[in-house]
Amino acid sequence: MNIYAVFLRAVNVSGKNLIKMAELKEIIAQQGYKYVVTYIQSGNIVLASSEDPETVSLTIRQLIATHFNLTIDVFVLTEKKLKEVFNQNPFDSALPGNRVFATFLYTSPHEEAIAAFHAMDLGEEQFKVIENIVYFYLPEGMANSKLSNNFIEKKLKVKSTGRNMNTVQKMITLLEGAALLKN
Numbered sequence: 001m002n003i004y005a006v007f008l009r010a011v012n013v014s015g016k017n018l019i020k021m022a023e024l025k026e027i028i029a030q031q032g033y034k035y036v037v038t039y040i041q042s043g044n045i046v047l048a049s050s051e052d053p054e055t056v057s058l059t060i061r062q063l064i065a066t067h068f069n070l071t072i073d074v075f076v077l078t079e080k081k082l083k084e085v086f087n088q089n090p091f092d093s094a095l096p097g098n099r100v101f102a103t104f105l106y107t108s109p110h111e112e113a114i115a116a117f118h119a120m121d122l123g124e125e126q127f128k129v130i131e132n133i134v135y136f137y138l139p140e141g142m143a144n145s146k147l148s149n150n151f152i153e154k155k156l157k158v159k160s161t162g163r164n165m166n167t168v169q170k171m172i173t174l175l176e177g178a179a180l181l182k183n
Contacts, residue, residue: 001034001048003178004056005082005171007104008043008064009073009161010149019043019068027067031059035178039170043072044163046174053078073159075104079175086168090128091137097169099141103134103152103162113156120155122146134160 011017021038025045029036033056034048049056053076060074077085091100109117114129125147127136134152138145142164153160163171 001050002052003035003046003048003079003175004053005077005079005175006045006047006056006060007075007077007161007163008045008060009075009159011043011070011072012041017070017072019064019070019072021045023067024064027063028060031063035181037174037178039167039174042163042167043161044167044171046171046178048178073106073161075106075161077104079172079179082168082172082175085133086165086172088130088133088135089165090130090135091126095137097166098164099139100137100165101135101142101147101162102165102168103136103149103160105132105134105152105156106159108132109156109158113158117155129156134162 011019021041025036025038028045028047035046037046038044057074057076061072064070064072085102089100089102108131117129124139125136125145127134127147136147138147149160149162
């Protein structure tokens with residue numbers, strides 16, 4: 001059985017794509033997934049399954065479509081991958097975790113898109129693309145940033161969802177807890 005971090009794209013944002021996490025947790029557990037835990041209302045889930053990540057993603061997308069009548073992109077990462085994302089963060093670990101982000105890209109973007117993205121001048125906002133992750137540091141926070149999820153998707157031409165490092169770290173803790181329960 002594998003333990004996964006599941007990230008939903010653009011749920012419960014500005015009153016759109018509303019999904020109650022308690023209800024979703026129950027639906028996912030009824031589907032046969034184990035150790036299901038949700039974290040905050042932005043679509044963060046930990047679960048265990050013998051299925052591969054692609055199957056988990058497809059199943060959860062279908063559950064959300066059926067029960068909530070929403071089309072939501074679902075990103076599924078292994079514990080190992082999420083730890084790699086956290087450990088490969090190119091920014092100083094002393095920076096506030098709510099100002100440093102990892103955006104998960106559905107696929108790796110084309111080199112031309114990455115080059116154009118890196119050529120942008122965003123002032124004090126810093127970013128780096130590593131494989132299918134965009135890391136960025138926003139000294140003034142997300143509220144007034146150009147580096148929104150929609151902006152990243154438009155520039156790199158690939159679906160994405162982002163989380164700050166505090167959330168990534170909490171999800172790793174939840175993954176480790178689920179792994180202990182599994183054993």
